[in-house]
Every structure is written in structure tokens, then in C-alpha cells.
Amino acid sequence: MTFLLDISALLIAIMLLLASFNFFTLRVVSSNKSAPIEQSVSILIPMRNEAENVIELIAILKAQADLNNFEIIALDDCSIDNTKELLLEISQGNLRVIQGRELESGWLGKNYACHQLATAASGEYLVFLDADVRLNPKAISSTIESMRAWNWDFISAYPRQIAETFLERLTQPLLQWSWFSTLPLRITQKWPQPSTVVANGQFMIIKRQAYFDCDGHNGVKAQVLDDLHLARNLVRAGARGGVADGSRISHCRMYSSANQLIEGYAKSQWSAFGNPLGAFLAISLLITTSILPFAAGLAGEISGWYLYFAIVITRILSGIKTRTIPSASLLHPLSALIWIYLITLSWIKKYRGELTWRGRKL
Missing domain, CATH: 3.90.550.10 (Spore Coat Polysaccharide Biosynthesis Protein SpsA; Chain A)
Structure with a gap:
């Protein structure tokens, strides 16, 4: 667990640095x-x-x-x-x-x-x-x-x-x-x-x-x-x-409904990371940075809570800068789980030939 948290800490530190950099430097159309x-x-x-x-x-x-x-x-x-x-x-x-x-x-x-x-x-x-x-x-x-x-x-x-x-x-x-x-x-x-x-x-x-x-x-x-x-x-x-x-x-x-949202992401997430290896790496990153710290905190690892709040800060910075409501940031581990589900579902539908959008088969 300690080794995994060390990896998590390194990755989250990089993400926090990048989020802070973009918060102050992202180009804005006004x-x-x-x-x-x-x-x-x-x-x-x-x-x-x-x-x-x-x-x-x-x-x-x-x-x-x-x-x-x-x-x-x-x-x-x-x-x-x-x-x-x-x-x-x-x-x-x-x-x-x-x-x-x-x-x-x-x-x-x-x-x-x-x-x-x-x-x-x-x-x-x-x-x-x-x-x-x-x-x-x-x-x-x-x-x-x-x-x-x-x-x-x-x-x-x-x-x-x-x-x-x-x-x-x-x-x-x-x-x-x-x-x-x-x-x-x-x-x-x-x-x-x-x-x-x-x-x-x-x-x-x-x-x-x-x-x-x-x-x-x-x-x-x-x-x-x-x-x-x-x-x-x-x-x-x-x-x-x-x-x-x-x-x-x-x-x-x-999207205006849960079914529409799931169908929308399912049609595209298989393509977002290039190939199955890319999807696996993306899921691994989500687990390591967004789920593991919270799970470690629940298991009694105080460092897990520090890392959890650090990743939440990246969400808050993103939300403030892009004017999205940051109130769901504290639920980031749940958001990550949903994203992992959508990536997995997308690949399943891809291999089954079940991808559709607006009444057309992809």
C-alpha cells in the first residue's frame, strides 16, 4: 500500500502543478x-x-x-x-x-x-x-x-x-x-x-x-x-x-438524460485513448490518482486523505476556471468510477458492434 501511495503522491503532485499552471495561464475568450x-x-x-x-x-x-x-x-x-x-x-x-x-x-x-x-x-x-x-x-x-x-x-x-x-x-x-x-x-x-x-x-x-x-x-x-x-x-x-x-x-x-449521456460517452470513449492499452493506462491512472487515495483514507492511512484533498483541489481549480460548478468535486472518486465504467462499456460495445448514435450504427 505504501509503494502505491508513493506513486499516487507523485502523480497527484504533477497534476496539481499542471492544474495550478493552467489556472493562471489558460487563454480565455472574453x-x-x-x-x-x-x-x-x-x-x-x-x-x-x-x-x-x-x-x-x-x-x-x-x-x-x-x-x-x-x-x-x-x-x-x-x-x-x-x-x-x-x-x-x-x-x-x-x-x-x-x-x-x-x-x-x-x-x-x-x-x-x-x-x-x-x-x-x-x-x-x-x-x-x-x-x-x-x-x-x-x-x-x-x-x-x-x-x-x-x-x-x-x-x-x-x-x-x-x-x-x-x-x-x-x-x-x-x-x-x-x-x-x-x-x-x-x-x-x-x-x-x-x-x-x-x-x-x-x-x-x-x-x-x-x-x-x-x-x-x-x-x-x-x-x-x-x-x-x-x-x-x-x-x-x-x-x-x-x-x-x-x-x-x-x-x-x-445530454438531457442518463440514457443519452451513457450512449453518448459509450460511442466515443473507446476511441479517446487510441487502443486497449491506452484505455488500460487511463483506467490505471484514474484508479491510482482518484480512487486509491480515498480508499486508503477510509482504511486509516492519513496520507490517503491528504492525497484525496489534493486531487479534489485540481477539480476545484478546473471548475472555477471553466465556470463549472465545483460542488461535486468532493465526489471525485465516484466520478472516476463512472468514467471507468463508461470506458469499459464503450470497448464492450465496440467489440460487440453495438455502438449507435442518433439512430445510426457506428
Whole structure:
């Protein structure tokens, strides 16, 4: 037990150092930095069964400020609800609705939809946006202005993750925490390597030239985590950019039910760590840093409690910086157990051929 706790202490010390570094240095997109954008901007939204989001989202996008030349293109990805009908009802002005083609062999649904959107777009900046993301009035102009200031070719402006149910509160903060406590982001962005790139496709802006130079979504057509692999391809092609805190200008509630959350993570976690060995190492890290200290504390090891509170601090720092509620941080061991379950479930479903999303088999 002592040897394992020594390993745990070393790993947690590194994670606490990285979390502290990112707390003070993580790049932040602020609406206070907005300036009029003269270049053309294409806002691209893939939509499959998004009827509940159509009206509110399009209204928000049409009201975006400081964009002097922008278009909105929404693609109906063969929805089986009334997404298309709602889009056509409000299709006027700078909103263009296109019908997505039937899924071609070798493609995943969202990737193919984004590919079609990009080829239909005319803007110098391509804004890829999920339908469940909500933007502040100057979100897009602020983000582009930040790209200019930082000399970036692409940006993943990470939205604030809304968590309402108990299961969401346990799992959703892990999205930011996973990179906030493991990578020195300002350093990896200054000297970029594909293996250290972080990205979230909920709200992503890419310069047109950089997108097509790396073959865009055509280069990640079968990748479940298309956002991450697209960002890696951008870096390989020489583009500069990365993740920034977008919690002050955007928010997103990814899942509205436990079943949807489990299905969503089950479809992607097998791909998150590359292969079974990577998944095993990730699970081992979670056990060593997030579960073992708490278990040791319960068993009477006082050092276990010190380590438990240290890992909780990394969660609190991540939560404060990215504006997620840090109240569930004390339940971090339970969050880690749920994540381990989701990783394991994802691999089981992968090998059984049971992965699905939005009515499509992956």
C-alpha cells in the first residue's frame, strides 16, 4: 500500500502543478475583446433530429454582433423529426438550409455533414457549431478577435458545460479536468505536437485555408472523435491554435438524460485513448490518482486523505476556471468510477458492434 501511495503522491503532485499552471495561464475568450470583423464568416451547423434547438439557435446566430459579412448554413442530416420543416419556415435573410446527402460508405454521420457544410461555405472563417450550444451576442466576433491576437489559425473555444442532473454533475466536469490537470497548455500551444492537442468540436473556428490544407473532415471521415483528430491534422499541416476557455461566451448542455449521456460517452470513449492499452493506462491512472487515495483514507492511512484533498483541489481549480460548478468535486472518486465504467462499456460495445448514435450504427 505504501509503494502505491508513493506513486499516487507523485502523480497527484504533477497534476496539481499542471492544474495550478493552467489556472493562471489558460487563454480565455472574453466578449470584452470583441471588434468588428470585416472578413467573411460562415457559421455551419450540422443538424440531425434537432427540432428542439432550431428556433432558439438560429435566432441567436442571426443576432450575432460585430460580424459585417456572415452567412449561416444549416444542414439537415436526414432527420426523422421536423428539423427540416422548422428550418425551412425560418429560412430567410442570411440563413441557408441545405439537405444532407445519404451517408456514404466510410463516413460517420456528423463528419460527413460537416464536410458538406464546409464545401458549401464561402467564408474566410469557418465556424463549426453544435446545435445544443448557446452563444453570447458577441461570441463569434470575440473568438475571431482572440485568434487574431494570438496569431492562431484555429481555435476550440470550450463552452461552459451545463450539468443539471446528479449524473451530469458527476461526469461533465471531467471533460475539462481531463486536460486541465494533465497538460501545460500554454507550453504545448507554443511548441505544438499532434499528441498534445486538445479540442472540442462544440464550438470550433478554423481559417478556411488551414481547413482545406489539412483535408478538413475528409481526413477524419471515420473518426468518432473528429474534433480531436481534425485539430491534430491541422497541427500536422503547420496550423497554429488549440483550446481556449470559452465559458464566458458560450455554454452547452450535451445530454438531457442518463440514457443519452451513457450512449453518448459509450460511442466515443473507446476511441479517446487510441487502443486497449491506452484505455488500460487511463483506467490505471484514474484508479491510482482518484480512487486509491480515498480508499486508503477510509482504511486509516492519513496520507490517503491528504492525497484525496489534493486531487479534489485540481477539480476545484478546473471548475472555477471553466465556470463549472465545483460542488461535486468532493465526489471525485465516484466520478472516476463512472468514467471507468463508461470506458469499459464503450470497448464492450465496440467489440460487440453495438455502438449507435442518433439512430445510426457506428
